[in-house]
Structures are given as structure tokens and as C-alpha cells.
Amino acid sequence: MVQRKPYGLENEKLAGNKPKTGMPMVLDDRLISKQYIKAKVDGKVDDTAYGSSWNYIEGTNNNNEVAPSKNAVYDYLNSLAPSSDMWTREEDTADTNVRAYKTGNYGIGKTTFTGADAWAKLDVTGSISATGNYIMATNGSTIGPASGALTLHSTNGALLPTKFMIGTGNAGVPLEISLAGSTATAADGTGIIQAGPDSGANLGIGANKIQARSGEAVAELKLNTTGGNVTIGDVDSNVTIAGDLVVSGDATTLNTETLSVEDNEITLNSNITGGDATSAGLRVERGDATDSQLIWNEGDTKWQVHNGTTAYDIEHNSHDAVTLGTNTASALSLSGQQISLQDKFVQLAGDTMTGALQIGSSNSNVTNLRVFGGISGETNPAIYCEGDIAGNTKSFNLEHPTKKGMRLIHGCLEGPEYGMYQRGTIKSMHQIEEIALPEYWKVMVGDYTVSLTPHGNYNVWLEEKNQTMIKIKSSADAIDGPWSCEWMAVGRRLDAKLEVEIDAKE
Numbered sequence: 126m127v128q129r130k131p132y133g134l135e136n137e138k139l140a141g142n143k144p145k146t147g148m149p150m151v152l153d154d155r156l157i158s159k160q161y162i163k164a165k166v167d168g169k170v171d172d173t174a175y176g177s178s179w180n181y182i183e184g185t186n187n188n189n190e191v192a193p194s195k196n197a198v199y200d201y202l203n204s205l206a207p208s209s210d211m212w213t214r215e216e217d218t219a220d221t222n223v224r225a226y227k228t229g230n231y232g233i234g235k236t237t238f239t240g241a242d243a244w245a246k247l248d249v250t251g252s253i254s255a256t257g258n259y260i261m262a263t264n265g266s267t268i269g270p271a272s273g274a275l276t277l278h279s280t281n282g283a284l285l286p287t288k289f290m291i292g293t294g295n296a297g298v299p300l301e302i303s304l305a306g307s308t309a310t311a312a313d314g315t316g317i318i319q320a321g322p323d324s325g326a327n328l329g330i331g332a333n334k335i336q337a338r339s340g341e342a343v344a345e346l347k348l349n350t351t352g353g354n355v356t357i358g359d360v361d362s363n364v365t366i367a368g369d370l371v372v373s374g375d376a377t378t379l380n381t382e383t384l385s386v387e388d389n390e391i392t393l394n395s396n397i398t399g400g401d402a403t404s405a406g407l408r409v410e411r412g413d414a415t416d417s418q419l420i421w422n423e424g425d426t427k428w429q430v431h432n433g434t435t436a437y438d439i440e441h442n443s444h445d446a447v448t449l450g451t452n453t454a455s456a457l458s459l460s461g462q463q464i465s466l467q468d469k470f471v472q473l474a475g476d477t478m479t480g481a482l483q484i485g486s487s488n489s490n491v492t493n494l495r496v497f498g499g500i501s502g503e504t505n506p507a508i509y510c511e512g513d514i515a516g517n518t519k520s521f522n523l524e525h526p527t528k529k530g531m532r533l534i535h536g537c538l539e540g541p542e543y544g545m546y547q548r549g550t551i552k553s554m555h556q557i558e559e560i561a562l563p564e565y566w567k568v569m570v571g572d573y574t575v576s577l578t579p580h581g582n583y584n585v586w587l588e589e590k591n592q593t594m595i596k597i598k599s600s601a602d603a604i605d606g607p608w609s610c611e612w613m614a615v616g617r618r619l620d621a622k623l624e625v626e627i628d629a630k631e
Contacts, residue, residue, distance in 0.1 A: 170194050292317070309336040311343045393421075543621040545570055548613040551597060557588060560595040560612065567592035573616025580609040590614075 172194040193201075232248045268275045276284040288296035292303040302317045309316030309331035313323040316336070321327025326344060329336045337346035348355050357364050393405040406420030406429075415433025422429050428439040499507030518536060525531035547566070551558050575595055579585045585608070589596040601608035 172196050307331050309334045311336065311338045312341055313338070541625045542623055543618040544615055545618055546613060546615040548611070550609065550611050552607060552609040553599070554607050556602060557596055557598045560597065562593055562595065562614070566616075569618060569620065570616035571619050573614050576613045576615075578611040580611075583608055585610045
């Protein structure tokens with residue numbers, strides 16, 4: 126009979142306690158078998174694949190006390206092996222939030238993870254919040270496609286080498302802003318661009334308007350306040366100023382050939398009040414020569430014309446005449462006894478020569494203008510005109526040379542061209558006679574006509590002509606004695622063209 130060890134003593138050894146000496150040993154026949162131990166160990170090992178059933182839920186399962194088998198670990202690791210269009214994920218449910226693609230790409234909040242949806246390293250469905258923190262990129266990092274990407278924190282600052290569009294439409298320039306109804310007004314938040322805060326000084330820019338404002342009210346728009354010129358438009362553009370134009374500078378320069386002013390008065394010295402009046406006037410710049418001026422002389426209370434050397438008074442005398450300068454031979458005097466301007470300066474109604482000077486009236490039967498001076502053939506004629514002189518008739522009117530108390534009047538010969546003529550008489554013993562024309566004839570005259578009148582019972586005719594000479598031939602010979610004739614050459618002037626019939630409206 127085998128003596129049993131005390132159960133308690135065996136338990137002490139199994140518990141790692143040193144058995145007490147002197148105690149009797151008690152033998153127990155309840156030994157733990159190998160089958161029992163194996164069954165206990167196998168109960169703590171699970172061979173099923175990893176999945177949601179492995180999650181420990183208190184009171185439901187005790188998976189926190191169960192270990193995966195080597196086979197389960199092997200199967201799980203094999204499930205991570207690459208396969209076509211597969212995403213790995215923490216959960217096997219369709220609505221899992223974080224999924225990792227086989228190439229190392231990540232999707233957050235995604236429900237589809239194949240094909241074109243798996244191209245990005247990080248694909249987020251929804252918003253990214255960085256409250257209280259920063260989203261940073263290293264030097265030279267880019268956002269966007271490979272071409273035209275936004276480069277952050279580069280040595281040249283943030284770069285966007287592509288066109289950028291704000292609003293609707295397609296960008297046609299590096300930065301385009303387009304918004305329907307984008308009219309800039311005095312109200313904040315109007316236009317397509319606002320520079321400055323609401324309720325403060327800001328600038329609104331619309332599609333075709335710029336508005337300065339402050340506190341929802343219009344404000345002064347200032348340009349280049351610290352210096353620099355301001356150019357508006359180009360040489361073919363007009364500038365319209367709806368209100369008053371105030372120039373605060375010392376000089377105003379108009380680089381224009383024509384100045385049109387609708388006002389009927391121009392005020393000089395507009396800042397003068399009380400008894401502080403000073404002389405004022407208009408100055409004509411004459412380059413290197415001394416300037417000419419039209420001046421109101423406040424000291425003499427007279428208008429004066431200044432030719433750069435001498436000032437001449439413009440006076441109104443008792444004969445209702447205007448005198449320019451002093452009444453001397455070197456001045457021009459318009460008096461009632463010499464020249465009468467009955468209708469003064471008028472614009473002829475219906476006449477294309479607007480602003481013309483009309484002397485007298487259409488029903489006047491007196492001489493309206495008489496000019497003395499000038500002798501025919503001299504370099505200083507009484508009247509000289511650079512342009513055309515026209516009239517209903519042209520004539521000379523002079524004292525009759527043989528009838529006392531009469532005048533002789535002849536009208537001018539007229540035709541459809543401006544002409545010149547040469548004439549003379551030939552007396553010759555030769556059959557052919559050559560007549561030299563003046564040297565200026567070839568320059569002044571185009572085509573011309575030659576007329577011949579013989580002085581006897583023989584024929585004369587034009588043998589040859591050109592721009593320098595005329596050849597005349599006669600049927601008379603040396604036996605008949607000398608022959609003679611009269612000739613005239615009439616030609617059209619090359620330097621003056623006459624348009625015969627013109628539109629009466631021109």
C-alpha cells in the first residue's frame with residue numbers, strides 16, 4: 126500500500142512554498158494527467174482566423190484570455206499579401222474609416238478603394254481640421270498635379286506657375302476674377318475685389334469701376350500721393366470728368382493742338398478778392414523769340430498787346446472804333462471814318478466758311494472795303510492771299526483814261542483751268558524760225574496750244590513744239606522776201622488744279 130502525500134503539502138510545493146519540516150507527508154491519489162493539461166492549454170488557444178469575433182467584449186466573451194494559434198497568425202499574415210486592387214484595413218466592415226492600399230496609399234472616410242480612387246497617397250472624404258495647429262510642408266513641397274502645382278515655402282515664396290480662376294469660367298490670364306453682378310458701390314462687400322476692412326477705409330474694384338469708401342460712404346480716391354506721374358488712357362482715348370476739375374499745382378500743361386471750351390467765360394486770377402487785383406493775361410510761347418502777350422494792365426486799367434518788346438494799348442475811342450496800338454504809321458487803326466464793319470464778325474448762315482468775316486451786308490450799295498497801297502509788279506502788293514480768291518465776278522475798275530468823270534470796268538477772262546500765256550511777232554528771212562520759251566515755262570506749264578496769224582498771202586504752220594521752244598515754218602521763200610506772223614502760246618498751270626463742278630454742300 127502506497128502512502129499518500131498530504132494534499133496540502135503537494136499544493137505547497139506546487140505553489141512554490143517550502144514545506145514545513147517535521148510535518149508528516151500525506152499522499153493524494155488525484156494526480157493531474159497529461160491529457161488534462163493538454164485539454165486546458167488547447168482551450169486557451171484559438172485556431173480561427175482573425176476577425177470581429179476576436180474583439181473582447183466584457184460579459185460576452187473572454188477573448189482576452191485566448192491566444193491565436195500559429196496557424197491563425199500564419200493565415201492572417203498571408204491575408205496581407207499583395208493582390209490586385211485590394212485595400213487592407215483594420216476592420217472587415219464596409220464602413221470602416223481608415224484603409225491602407227497595398228502600395229502604401231491611405232484612404233480616410235472612403236467607401237470605394239479601387240481603380241482611379243486609389244491613386245493618391247492620402248485620399249480624404251470630408252474636411253480636414255487643424256484647430257490650433259499648422260499644416261506644414263518642407264521647402265519646395267508642392268500641392269496639385271505634376272504640372273502647374275502650387276509650391277509652398279520655396280526660396281522665391283509661394284509659387285503657382287499656372288492660371289488661377291476665382292469665380293466662374295475658365296482662367297485666361299495668370300489671375301482672373303469673374304463674378305456676376307460685381308459692381309463696386311459705396312457699400313462694403315461690393316465689387317470683385319475689396320482692399321481694406323469693412324466699416325473702414327477700403328477700396329472696391331468692380332468689372333469696370335473703382336470706388337473709394339469709408340464706413341459705407343464714398344471717400345476720396347488718391348493716386349500716387351507720395352509722388353509719380355499718373356497717366357490716364359492713350360493718345361486716342363478720351364477722359365470724361367463728370368464734376369468740376371480742380372488743379373492745385375503751379376502749372377497746367379495741355380499737349381494738344383486744339384482746345385475746345387464750352388464755357389463763354391474764362392476767369393483769370395479767380396483767387397483774388399477785395400482790392401488785391403493784379404495784372405493777368407494770355408502768353409504765346411514763341412520758342413527762341415520773345416513771347417507775345419495779351420495782358421490786362423491792372424495799373425493802367427487797360428488791355429494791352431505786348432509783342433515782346435513794346436506794350437500797345439487796346440483802346441475804345443469816341444468814334445465807336447477800336448484802335449490797336451498808338452495812332453501812328455506803324456500801328457493798325459480801325460476807325461469809323463476809315464473802315465466800317467457794319468455787321469461786325471458774323472457766321473454766315475448756311476455757309477461752309479463758318480466764323481467768316483463779313484464786311485457790310487448783301488444789299489449794301491456802297492464800297493465796303495478799300496485797300497490803298499501796293500503797285501503792280503512790286504513785291505509788296507496791296508492784298509496778298511496764300512490760298513484761292515473767289516467771287517461771282519472779277520474785274521478791274523479804274524478811272525476812265527479819256528472821259529472825265531467816268532470809270533472804266535473790264536471783266537476777267539475765265540475758263541475751266543488756271544492758265545499762263547506767251548505771245549509775240551516773228552519777222553524772218555528763213556523758212557523755219559525757232560522761238561525760245563522762258564526757262565520757267567517747263568516747270569509751270571503742262572500741255573499748251575499755239576495760235577499763228579500770218580501777215581501775208583502765204584501759209585505758216587507749227588513745225589515742232591516742246592517745253593523749251595516753238596518752231597514755226599512758212600511757205601514763203603527767199604524769193605518772196607521776208608515773212609512775218611503773230612503767235613500766242615496758252616498753257617495749263619501745273620501748280621494749281623481747278624475743280625470745275627463741286628457739291629454745293631462742301
